[in-house]
Amino acid sequence: MISVSKSQVKPPLPYSARDVVLPGDAACHGCPIPIALKVLSAVFGEKVILVVPACCTSVIVGTYPGQSLRASIIHVPFASAAAVASGVAQALKMRGVSDVQVIAWAGDGGTADIGMAALSGAAERNEDLIYIMYDNEAYMNTGIQRSSSTPLGAWTTTTPITGKSEHKKDVAKILVAHSVPYVATASVGYPHDLYSKLQRARSIKGFRFIQIHAPCPPGWRFDPKYTARIAKLAVETGFWILYEYHNGKITLSGPSRPLLDPSKRRPIEEYLKLQGRYRSIAPELINSIKEYIEDNWSWVKRYLL
Amino acid sequence: MPRVIALTGNHAVAYAVKLAKPDVIAAYPITPQSPIVEKLSEMIESGELKSSMIRVESEHSALAACFGAAVAGARVFTATSSQGLLYMHEVVHWASRARIPMVMALVSRTINTPWNIWPDHSDFVDQRDAGWIMAYAMDNQEAFDLTLQAFKISEDPSVYLPVMIGIEGFILSHTAMPVEILDEKQVEEWLGERKQPYIVDGSEPLGLGGLTPPEDTEDMFYGIQVAMEKSKDTIRRVDREYGKLFGREYGGLVSCYNCSDAKYFAVAMGSWSGDLIEATSKLRDEGYSLGVVRVRFYRPFPHEDLWGTLRGAKGVFVFDRAISFGAWGPIYTDLVAGLLQYTSKLPPVVNVVAGIAGVHVGAEDFYEVLKSLIGQVESGLEHGYFKWVRVRR
Amino acid sequence: MVRVVKPEENYKLPLTKPVVGVAGKTGLWRTMRPVVDNEKCTRCYQCEIYCPVNVIRVEPELGVTIDYEYCKGCGICEDVCPRSAIVMVPEPGE
Numbered sequence: 001m002i003s004v005s006k007s008q009v010k011p012p013l014p015y016s017a018r019d020v021v022l023p024g025d026a027a028c029h030g031c032p033i034p035i036a037l038k039v040l041s042a043v044f045g046e047k048v049i050l051v052v053p054a055c056c057t058s059v060i061v062g063t064y065p066g067q068s069l070r071a072s073i074i075h076v077p078f079a080s081a082a083a084v085a086s087g088v089a090q091a092l093k094m095r096g097v098s099d100v101q102v103i104a105w106a107g108d109g110g111t112a113d114i115g116m117a118a119l120s121g122a123a124e125r126n127e128d129l130i131y132i133m134y135d136n137e138a139y140m141n142t143g144i145q146r147s148s149s150t151p152l153g154a155w156t157t158t159t160p161i162t163g164k165s166e167h168k169k170d171v172a173k174i175l176v177a178h179s180v181p182y183v184a185t186a187s188v189g190y191p192h193d194l195y196s197k198l199q200r201a202r203s204i205k206g207f208r209f210i211q212i213h214a215p216c217p218p219g220w221r222f223d224p225k226y227t228a229r230i231a232k233l234a235v236e237t238g239f240w241i242l243y244e245y246h247n248g249k250i251t252l253s254g255p256s257r258p259l260l261d262p263s264k265r266r267p268i269e270e271y272l273k274l275q276g277r278y279r280s281i282a283p284e285l286i287n288s289i290k291e292y293i294e295d296n297w298s299w300v301k302r303y304l305l
Numbered sequence: 306m307p308r309v310i311a312l313t314g315n316h317a318v319a320y321a322v323k324l325a326k327p328d329v330i331a332a333y334p335i336t337p338q339s340p341i342v343e344k345l346s347e348m349i350e351s352g353e354l355k356s357s358m359i360r361v362e363s364e365h366s367a368l369a370a371c372f373g374a375a376v377a378g379a380r381v382f383t384a385t386s387s388q389g390l391l392y393m394h395e396v397v398h399w400a401s402r403a404r405i406p407m408v409m410a411l412v413s414r415t416i417n418t419p420w421n422i423w424p425d426h427s428d429f430v431d432q433r434d435a436g437w438i439m440a441y442a443m444d445n446q447e448a449f450d451l452t453l454q455a456f457k458i459s460e461d462p463s464v465y466l467p468v469m470i471g472i473e474g475f476i477l478s479h480t481a482m483p484v485e486i487l488d489e490k491q492v493e494e495w496l497g498e499r500k501q502p503y504i505v506d507g508s509e510p511l512g513l514g515g516l517t518p519p520e521d522t523e524d525m526f527y528g529i530q531v532a533m534e535k536s537k538d539t540i541r542r543v544d545r546e547y548g549k550l551f552g553r554e555y556g557g558l559v560s561c562y563n564c565s566d567a568k569y570f571a572v573a574m575g576s577w578s579g580d581l582i583e584a585t586s587k588l589r590d591e592g593y594s595l596g597v598v599r600v601r602f603y604r605p606f607p608h609e610d611l612w613g614t615l616r617g618a619k620g621v622f623v624f625d626r627a628i629s630f631g632a633w634g635p636i637y638t639d640l641v642a643g644l645l646q647y648t649s650k651l652p653p654v655v656n657v658v659a660g661i662a663g664v665h666v667g668a669e670d671f672y673e674v675l676k677s678l679i680g681q682v683e684s685g686l687e688h689g690y691f692k693w694v695r696v697r698r
Numbered sequence: 699m700v701r702v703v704k705p706e707e708n709y710k711l712p713l714t715k716p717v718v719g720v721a722g723k724t725g726l727w728r729t730m731r732p733v734v735d736n737e738k739c740t741r742c743y744q745c746e747i748y749c750p751v752n753v754i755r756v757e758p759e760l761g762v763t764i765d766y767e768y769c770k771g772c773g774i775c776e777d778v779c780p781r782s783a784i785v786m787v788p789e790p791g792e
Contacts, residue, residue: 021752023768024719029727030772034750047507051373062720064517070716072505074376075514076369077395083366087331087373087381090357092506094328095378095699100507118369121362191747217772225773225786228748328699378700404711463706499700503713512714521710528709535707 017042025068027060030224032188032214032231034060036134037069039191040103043198046071048101051085053115054078055107056141057134072100079114081106082122082131089129101202104131108149109139112171123178123207130201130208133171136216144219151239152292153285155221155277163281167292172211173299176245181206183245187213189231193242193253200244213240221276230274238265238293241300250303260297268293307491307551312484314477317445318384318410318470319344320484321452323354324492325408328379331359331370335389336422337474338412342384364389368396368409375400375407376513378504380456382407386474387414387428394432400467401436401529403514406459406501407467409437410452413575414474415662423663424473426575426627430603430635432469436529438536439604441471441574443560445482448472450553451601453492457543460500464536466529475663476576487551495550533605540602558607560599563589564614567596569679572611573624574600574636577666581624584671593679600636608643615644620682621654622675626661633691634658653682658693670696719768724751728771730786736761738783745775745784 020041021034033056040048049072052058058075061067076084085104092100104122111119111133119131138156139145146156148169155163175183182204186194194212201208215231217224234240235255242253258264268289272278312320319341322330330349332342348354361367364385371381385393390411400407415425429441438458442448448470455468472478505511517525541557548554562582564570573581578599585595598614600607615621625634632638637656644651655678660666674694678686705711739761746754746762753765754775762784764775776784 017747018752018755022716022718022720023751023753023765024721024724025751026721027750029770030774031750034752035748038747038752046510049377049505049507059516061512061515061714062717064515064521064712064714066717066720067512067515067714068717068720069512070510072507072510073512073515073714074373074505075512076373077365077399079365080369080372080396083331083361083369084373086359086361086366087329087370087375087379088377088505090329090359090370091374091377091379091381094357095506097377097506117362118366121366124362125360127359223773225777227750227772227774228778380700402712404705462703465705500703501700502702502705502711504700504702510716514712515714517712524710525712528705528707531707531709532705 014042016045020046020070022068022070025060026062028218028224030217030227031060032136032216032227033057033134035188035191036194036212036214039194040198041071042195043202044101047099048072048103049074049088050103050105051076051081051088053081053106053110054141055110056136057105059141078110080118081110081115082118085129085131086122086125086127089127093128102129104129106133107141108133108135108137109147112148112169120178123175123180123209126180126206128205130210132210132212134212134214136214136219137168138219140216140219152289153278153281155280163285172209175209180209181246182208184210185213185240185242186210187231187235187240187242188215189228189235190242190255193255197244219277222274226274230271233266233271233274236266237268237271238262238297239268239271241296243300245303250300252300252304260301262294307485307487309483309485311481312445313340313479313481314445314448314472315340315412315479316344317449317484318452318472319348320486321449322382323348324487324489325380325382325453325456325496326493327356327382329357329359329371329374329381330383331361331367331374331381332383333361333364333367333385333389335364335386337414337478338384338386338410340478341410341412364392365396368393368400371407372396372400372403372405375405375501376403376504377506378501380499382409384410384412386412387416390428391416391431397432397437398435402526404465404502405467406465408452408455408459409467409469411469411471412474412478413471421662422474424476425661425663426471429471430627433604433635436466437604438464438466438468438602439471440468440602441600442477443576443578443599445477445484446553447555448477449484449486450547454543454547457496458536458539461539462500463539464532465502466532466536471575473576491550537605537607555601557610558602559610559614560601561614562597562599564596564598566594568594568619569622570596570598570615570618571622571624571675572598572600572636572640574603575626577626577660580666580668581671583668584675587672588675595675603636606639606643608646611640611643612647616647618652620652620679622678623654623656625656625658628658628661628693653686653690655690655692659696664696666696723767724770725767728769728789730771730773731766731789732764732769732771732775732784733787734762734764735783738781740781742780744778744780748774748778750774
C-alpha cells in the first residue's frame with residue numbers, strides 16, 4: 001500500500017466539480033462534453049446560465065421534466081447562441097445581477113457555421129460574456145455530418161468516400177482577428193489547463209472565447225476509452241495548439257510550449273491511426289495536414305511574446 | 306403632463322416605448338422601421354431613457370437577444386418589417402412557445418421578390434400561426450396606445466404571450482399626425498412592474514426548452530390556445546381601463562362604425578379603414594345601409610365580436626391587404642371559419658383583396674367597389690365571392 | 699423591477715429541473731465494468747477528473763469508489779490511470 005497522508009492529498013479541482021454534472025445523462029460512452037462541463041463547474045459551480053443552441057449538449061442533458069445539470073440552461077435557436085447570450089448578459093446587468101456567469105455553450109456547427117454571424121456580432125460589440133465552443137469537428141448530434149470545423153480528409157456521413165476536401169476552419173483565429181479581450185484554445189485532454197483558462201476568463205470583462213477540442217468516440221470512430229488519450233495526442237502532435245490571446249499577444253500553454261520545435265512534436269500518423277475516420281485517408285492528404293500544422297505554428301509565432 | 310405633438314407613426318411608437326421603460330432593446334435597421342430605433346437610440350444616449358440598446362448584426366439576433374433578455378427578467382422591445390420579420394420568424398415561434406412576454410412593433414412592408422418597400426399586410430399575417438397576440442393600428446394615436454397596451458397585455462398572468470403591433474410602412478410610419486403623449490408617472494403607475502411566468506437568472510438552477518416528449522409538448526401548446534382565449538377578456542379590460550384613465554377607448558378587439566342599424570358590413574384592418582369609413586359615409590348619405598367593422602386584434606381572432614355584429618347581415622365584404630397564394634385573403638378565411646362556429650347559414654361573404662405591395666387604395670376606390678358589390682348581392686349573387694381588385698389610376 | 703407570477707391557468711411550462719439519472723439507470727448500458735485496486739491507487743484523482751458521468755469519487759482514505767448504477771463502462775478511467783489501478787472487465791452476465 002502506497003502510503004499517502006491526508007494533508008498531502010487535495011483534489012486538484014474544487015469539489016463543486018462533483019455537484020453540477022449529474023450522473024445518468026444521455027451522452028454517449030466516453031463523451032468529452034461532460035468532462036468539459038465538469039471543469040466548467042469546478043470554476044463557476046451552479047452560478048452559470050448556459051445558453052445552448054442545437055448541439056449534442058441539447059440532448060445530453062436529457063428530457064423534460066429533468067435535466068442532468070445543476071445549473072441554469074436556456075435552449076435557443078441554432079444560429080442564435082451568441083445573440084441570446086448577449087441579451088441575457090445585458091438583462092442581468094440592467095437588473096444588477098452580478099454573481100451569475102453567462103456562458104454561450106455551443107458546438108462547432110452552431111459556432112463556426114450557422115452561428116458565425118451572431119458570434120462575430122457579439123464579439124464586435126464586446127458583449128460581457130464567455131463563449132465556449134466545444135469542438136468535436138462535425139455535426140455530431142445529427143449523425144456525424146461535415147462542418148467547417150471538420151479537419152481535412154476526415155470521413156463524415158456527408159463526406160463518406162472522399163473525406164473532407166478543405167482544411168479545418170480556425171475559429172479561434174477569427175476571434176483573435178476581432179481583437180476581443182481574451183481568446184483561448186483548450187482540450188478535454190488537459191483539464192487543469194482548461195480550468196486555469198476558465199479562471200482567467202472569469203477575471204476579465206468583455207467578450208471571451210474558448211475553443212475546447214473534444215474528441216468524439218462515435219464520430220471519430222475510436223474506442224470510447226481513448227477520449228483523453230486522443231485529445232492529448234492532438235496536442236502532442238502539434239495539430240491542436242494550446243494558447244491564450246490577451247492584450248494583443250499570444251502565450252503558448254504548457255503542453256504546447258515545447259512543440260515550437262517541430263522535432264518535439266509526435267508524428268501526426270500516431271494521432272490519425274487511432275481514429276477510424278482517417279482509415280482511408282490518401283497519403284497526399286497526410287502531407288497536406290503536415291503543411292497545415294506548420295502553417296498554424298507560423299501564424300502563432302507571429303503573435304508570441 | 307400629457308401633451309399633444311405631431312408625430313410620425315414610427316415616433317409615436319418610440320414615445321410609447323419610452324414610457325414603458327424597457328430594460329433592453331435590440332433591433333436592426335430596415336426601411337421603413339429604422340426611425341423607431343434611431344429615435345430610441347437618441348433617447349437613450351441623451352439620458353431620457355435608461356435602456357440598454359444592443360445594436361445587433363441581424364434581425365434573427367435582434368429577436369434572439371430580446372428573447373434572452375426577457376427570459377432573464379428584462380422588459381424588452383424590438384421593431385422590424387418585411388424581410389427582417391421573416392428572418393426572425395424562427396425566433397417568433399420560439400418566443401411565444403416559451404410563453405415569454407415581449408413587445409414588437411411591425412412596420413408593414415410587402416415581401417420580396419422583387420424589392421418593394423411599400424406597405425401591405427403580408428409580413429404581418431405571415432406570423433399568424435405562431436402564437437403571438439397581434440393587433441393593427443389605424444392611425445398614429447392608436448399606434449401609440451396599442452404599443453403601451455401591448456406591454457400590459459403581454460405581462461398579464463392570464464396571457465403571458467408576446468404581442469406584435471402593426472402599422473403600415475410610410476402611410477403611418479412616415480406621416481405626421483397629432484398624437485397625445487401620456488404622462489410618465491401615470492403610465493408607470495398603470496403599467497406597474499414586469500411580471501413573467503418564470504425567470505432564468507441563476508437564482509436557482511432552471512432549464513428552459515429542453516427536449517420534451519409529444520404528450521407534454523402538446524399540453525404546452527394547448528396552453529397557448531387556452532391563453533389566447535383568455536386574453537380576449539384581458540384585451541377588453543385593458544382597453545376599458547385605458548379609456549377610464551387616459552380618455553381613449555377603442556371598443557375592444559374590433560371597432561364598429563355605424564353598425565347598429567346596418568344591413569351590409571365592410572370589414573378591414575389597418576389605416577385604409579379610414580378611407581373605407583369615408584367611403585361608407587358617402588354611401589350612407591346615398592341611402593345605403595352600410596356599417597364598418599374594423600379588426601383591431603387579428604390574433605386572437607375576434608369571432609365572437611364579429612358574430613355579435615354580423616349575425617343579421619345581408620352581406621359582408623371583407624377587405625384584405627394580403628393574399629395567401631392559392632387560397633384567399635387571411636382575414637376572410639378566419640372570418641368565415643369564425644362565423645361558422647355559430648351558424649351554418651351564412652349570407653354572401655365576399656373577399657376583396659386589394660392594395661397589395663403598396664398599391665394605393667383610396668376612399669373613391671372603396672366607394673366604387675362597395676357600390677358594385679352591394680348591387681351584385683342585391684341581385685342575388687350566389688358565388689364568385691373572391692375578388693382581387695387591382696386598383697389602377 | 700420584475701416579479702415571477704404563476705400563470706392563471708394551470709398549464710405546463712417548458713421548464714426542467716436538475717435530476718440524477720435523467721436518461722435512466724445508465725449503468726444498464728455497460729458491457730464492461732471498471733474494477734479498482736485501491737492498494738495500487740495513489741489518489742492522483744485522474745479518474746475522478748476524467749469520468750464523463752461523474753460517478754468516480756476519490757477520497758484520501760478510501761481510495762476510489764464508483765457508482766455502478768450510472769457508470770456507462772466507457773473505460774476512460776482505465777486509460778488515464780497512471781498505475782493501472784483500474785481495469786475494465788466484462789460485465790457479469792455479458
